[in-house]
Amino acid sequence: xxxxxxxxxxxxxxxxxxxxxxxxxxxxxxxxxxxxxxxxxxxxxxxxxxxxxxxxxxxxxxxxxxxxxxxxxxxxxxxxxxxxxxxxxxxxxxxxxxxxxxxxxxxxxxxxxxxxxxxxxxxxxxxxxxxxxxxxxxxxxxxxxxxxxxxxxxxxxxx
Amino acid sequence: xxxxxxxxxxxxxxxxxxxxxxxxxxxxxxxxxxxxxxxxxxxxxxxxxxxxxxxxxxxxxxxxxxxxxxxxxxxxxxxxxxxxxxxxxxxxxxxxxxxxxxxxxxxxxxxxxxxxxxxxxxxxxxxxxxxxxxxxxxxxxxxxxxxxxxxxxxxxxxx
Numbered sequence: 001x002x003x004x005x006x007x008x009x010x011x012x013x014x015x016x017x018x019x020x021x022x023x024x025x026x027x028x029x030x031x032x033x034x035x036x037x038x039x040x041x042x043x044x045x046x047x048x049x050x051x052x053x054x055x056x057x058x059x060x061x062x063x064x065x066x067x068x069x070x071x072x073x074x075x076x077x078x079x080x081x082x083x084x085x086x087x088x089x090x091x092x093x094x095x096x097x098x099x100x101x102x103x104x105x106x107x108x109x110x111x112x113x114x115x116x117x118x119x120x121x122x123x124x125x126x127x128x129x130x131x132x133x134x135x136x137x138x139x140x141x142x143x144x145x146x147x148x149x150x151x152x153x154x155x156x157x158x159x
Numbered sequence: 160x161x162x163x164x165x166x167x168x169x170x171x172x173x174x175x176x177x178x179x180x181x182x183x184x185x186x187x188x189x190x191x192x193x194x195x196x197x198x199x200x201x202x203x204x205x206x207x208x209x210x211x212x213x214x215x216x217x218x219x220x221x222x223x224x225x226x227x228x229x230x231x232x233x234x235x236x237x238x239x240x241x242x243x244x245x246x247x248x249x250x251x252x253x254x255x256x257x258x259x260x261x262x263x264x265x266x267x268x269x270x271x272x273x274x275x276x277x278x279x280x281x282x283x284x285x286x287x288x289x290x291x292x293x294x295x296x297x298x299x300x301x302x303x304x305x306x307x308x309x310x311x312x313x314x315x316x317x318x
Contacts, residue, residue, distance in 0.1 A: 013230040017219065022286055023285070023286050024214070025302065025306060027211060029185050029309050030185050032232050032308075033185060048182075048186070052186060059177065063172050071176070072190060123180075127182050133308060133311040133312065134304065141304065142308075143179065145300065148293060149191075149292060151174040152292040
């Protein structure tokens with residue numbers, strides 16, 4: 001039977017919901033950035049995760065799949081799928097690590113270097129857009145705090 | 160042919176790599192939190208995304224799938240899969256919205272409320288662990304900055 005509603009609902013997922021929960025805020029910030037970036041990276045047949053892996057491959061010196069997974073805190077299978085996709089688009093290639101023939105290292109192709117350069121501009125622009133609500137000091141502050149969380153200071157020699 | 164390597168590699172994905180890139184730092188922070196949380200939520204057959212949806216369902220007042228997707232900045236299909244998983248575990252149920260019979264609203268079951276309460280403790284503990292590198296002022300600062308990014312101030316009436 002149709003039950004009459006006592007007016008509109010109390011709470012239509014008010015933005016204040018879970019606003020104290022940093023894990024939730026990080027997940028939501030990431031979803032926002034991903035949605036914005038994916039829409040625009042689409043023209044290069046990339047998504048934000050492919051872009052991230054490609055960037056790390058570019059700036060790293062021939063990382064292995066395991067190193068990529070550890071660095072990105074993703075599981076090896078997720079990284080393998082991304083590398084498969086990048087490889088079949090001709091953006092990276094796997095080669096045998098001369099220092100350890102059981103291991104592959106991943107390198108960007110010329111095409112990959114070209115695409116990642118264009119994609120960087122897009123991702124940079126997306127970042128500027130969603131950070132436009134912060135002033136430059138706040139942006140720097142956010143960067144510092146996130147860096148501290150992601151790369152906690154340790155007793156290890158940094159060399 | 161086996162090429163001798165000139166010493167060890169220049170750069171084994173040094174933590175400073177991409178450390179200026181806030182989009183990357185957010186993605187990595189989210190991956191860290193997800194990896195830590197998933198490992199421990201496993202005992203309730205939950206992952207962090209299921210937990211997030213279940214939390215929003217709990218605190219929202221019978222949101223629709225569309226409202227959940229908008230709120231979490233996920234696409235409707237992703238949210239549908241998560242709700243399917245939660246429903247088949249008996250943690251939520253879909254009911255027809257009495258205000259709009261074409262639409263479903265999602266509500267937590269008794270079991271769902273019980274599980275989400277236990278999961279909250281786990282997620283809270285994970286958060287404390289990865290934020291332990293920050294002092295309380297920095298934690299509050301991070302919360303404020305992320306909130307501003309995720310819920311940008313708008314001209315809308317907040318009531």
